[in-house]
Amino acid sequence: MDMKVAAKKLGLKERYAAMTRGLDWETTYQPMDTVYPYDKFEGIKIHDWDKWEDPFRLTMDAYWKYQAEKERKLYAILDAFNQNNGHLGVTDARYINALKLFLTAVTPLEYMAHRGFAHVGRQLRGAGARVACQMQALDELRHAQTQIHSLSNYNKHYNGFHDWRHMHDRIWYLSVPKSFFDDAVTAGPFEYMVAIGFSFEYVLTNLLFVPFISGAAYNGDMGAMAFGFSAQSDEARHMTLGLEMIKFMLEQDPANLPIVQGWIDKWTWRGVRMLTIVGMMMDYMLPKRVMSWKEAWEIYFEESGGALFKDLARYGITIPKCVAQATIEKEHITHQAWTTFYQYGAAAAFNTWIPEKEELDWLSEKYPNTFDKYYRPRLEYLGEQAKQGKRFYSTTLPMLCQCCQIPMFFTEPDDPTKICYRESDHNGEKYHFCSDHCKEIFDHEPEKYVQAWMPVHQIYQGNCFKPDVDPTAEGFDPLAAVLDWYNIQFGRDNLDFEGSEDQKNFDTWRQTAKSNG
Amino acid sequence: MAVVAVQAYTGEVRDRVENFHGNQLLYIGWEDHLMIASPLAFLFPPTMRFGDVLEKALPNAFGVHPEWEKIDWNQAQWFKSGQAWTPNFNQTLAENGLKHKDVLRFRTPGLTGIKGTCS
The missing domain is CATH 1.10.287 (Helix Hairpins)
Structure with missing residues (x-):
């Protein structure tokens, strides 16, 4: 008589091992280098992918179950917020301008992060790292979707939310976050992991979440708070993945150290420059303030980041040298940025004041x-x-940094009354920078950055008008034509908050909600 | 190595002078007057008289500053790429040796911005 043996159910750990190792194989019809063509040109040497420690150990079924639960909660909160006209409960309609900046600047980056991790999740030779990246790619897609859903409710009531995707590829200040991510996704897979997985997720994410999410909560925006918390619960995994990649590269070969250090230096500075906009939002755009940019920098960068770099010192990693300048600048950049946006408030898709x-x-x-x-x-x-x-309102376009693409408003580290000018010559052409660090990034890879799509120069080349526009026609107004191409509605989306449609509507609706009048 | 890539390549210089339809870029910043937050980017033909830059273009860009009217242009100091430089106002940009994407700064001694804060 045959004994029927019940098939032993695999535990989570075994299932994970089967998914990340058991399903992987060495190809024989094609050489591995042809199947994975992008994981060697950066110079990173990996000898044994099996040494990769899986930081997530999530299987697909566990992932779906866990994320579906979060989605249900998120949409329950969003529905309640929207049905109760939660938007009228925020501190002040000025706050809503921070959301406009978020939707046009940050949400498209979540989608780009999805694409970046999906790409890396195909290109790395180690199956464990590939699976981890694929999971993160799904997270990033969810983040983009939940943000779009959450903020779509504001689009019913307020200006400036109507064409965020179109704007992201066109508006001058949005080229700052866009070019940041384009730089990362056009790098090799290892640099991408340092750029986004480590420098951004690990070193700088807290500085993003403090203003946007604590700020949202503090200013009564349960909608933004809901997507923020839903996303934030993924961040711990993302940070672990980024750090694991750093340690893995450093443990695999000592020759990887200078390359990794170079990327950490570059991407810490790229991130710091981009976070200028976030700092400005904390100091200027939240009617109820959580903490100043300076305080956030001290807690989340100087203290937490300092501890992290101490931990990495045993691998030979040193704290990026740009940190010294960023530490001086913490007392300046938000004020410099806001007065710049104020001055160019006619060309912004949000109100300034x-x-x-x-x-x-x-x-x-x-x-x-x-x-x-x-x-x-x-x-x-x-x-x-x-x-x-x-x-x-300034009507003359600003000079931009060729690397970070931010207007050149940053001052000399040792003299806040002098604009910091730096330049390089490359093949007979001049390039200008806001800082030593942006210049260094360019000098290391000039052939990459000579291609930069600089919004001001594109306007002057005549590439930022609608196709049927005739710039030679009499009375042609170039700035109006550019705003039209941006799809900024003049007098509604831009200009000062004082006297804006958003200000009037918010006051009227809130009055109506509070009284019979 | 000028770029880290799968294979070496030469990047397309997106802002080469040929793309500006006969004009060239000139950046100009006013030292100690940061109410105008950054240096500004101008598009001029190389045949433009330098004096016209001063008389026609700059007032639109910087004239909003309360100290603009107080400038004594005979005292103004000019810098090109940070080095002292002397313009000839009756010559063209090209004759003054100004090339595409050159950067000029001018300093107006005695003027230190709003309430002396270099704003």
Whole structure:
């Protein structure tokens, strides 16, 4: 009589091993180098992919179950928020402008992160790392989708949310986040992992989440808070993956160290420059403030980041040298950025304003070394001008940095009254930079950055008008034509918050909600 | 190595002067006056008289600053790529040796911006 032996069910760990190792094989019809053509040209040497420690150990069925549960909660909160007109519960309609910036600048990056990890999840030779990247690619796609869903409710009521994807590829300041990610996804798979998996996810993500999500919660936006928390619960896994990749490369071959260090230096600086916009949002766009940019930098970079780099010191990694400059700049950049956006407020897809007196006082208190000395008089003067009907809008385009593409408003590290100018010559052509670090990034790979799509130069080349526009026609208004191409509705999406449609509507609706009148 | 890539390549220079339809870029910044937040980018024909830059283009760009009217242009100091430089106002940009994407700064001694903060 045959004994029927019940098939032993595999445990989670075994199932994971089967998925990441058991299903992988050495190809024989084609050489492995042809199947994986992109994981060697960067110079990273990997001798044994089996040494890869799986940081997630998630199987697909566990992943679906876990994420589906989160989605259900997220959409329940969103439905409740939307049905109860939760948007009228936020502190002030100025806050909503931070969401416009988020949707046009950050959400498309979530989608690009999805594409980046999907690509790397195909190109790395080790199955464990591939699976981990594929999982993260799915996370990033979810983040993009949940953000779009959450913020779509605001599009029913407020200006500037209507064409975020189109704007991301066109508007001058959005070329900053766009080119940041384009730089990362056009690098090899290992550099991408350092750029996004490590520098961005591990070193800088906290600085992104503090303002957007704590800020959203603090300003009464349960919708944005819901997608933020849903995304944030994935971040721990993402950070682990990035750090694991760093350690894996460093353990595999000592020759990898200088390459990895170079990428950490580059991407810490690229990230720091991009976070200028986030810092500006914390200091200027949240009516109720969580903490200043300076405080966030001190807690999340100087303390947490410092501990991380201490941990990596045993591999020979040193703290990026750009940190010294970023530490000086923490007291300046948000003020410099906001006055720039204020000046170009006619060409932005959100409203800008001069902070109220109590807000200026808060900034004076949070920035005792710099605000009164350099920035408060500037803002007060502009505020007075606006009150007299002379609101300052610049109509001349700014000079941009060839690397980070931010207008050249950053000052010398040792002198906040002098703009920092740097330049390089390459094949007889001049290129300009905002800092030593952006210049260094260019000098290392000039052939990459000479191709940069610089918004100001593209406008001057005539590439930022709709196809049927005739720039030689009499009375042609180039700035109006550019805004039309951006799909910014003049007088609705742009200009000052004072007198804006969003301001009026918000006040009217909130009154209606509170009284019979 | 000028680029880390699967194979070496030469990048397309997207901002070469030929793409600007007979014009060239000139960047100009006003030292100690950061109310105008960054240096500005201008598009001029190389045949333009340098004096016209001063008289026609700059007032539109910088004239909003309260100290613009106080500038004594005889005192102004010019810098090209950070080095002291002397323009000839009656010569063209090309005759002044200004090339595509050159960067000029001018300093106006005695003027230190809003409330002396270099704003």
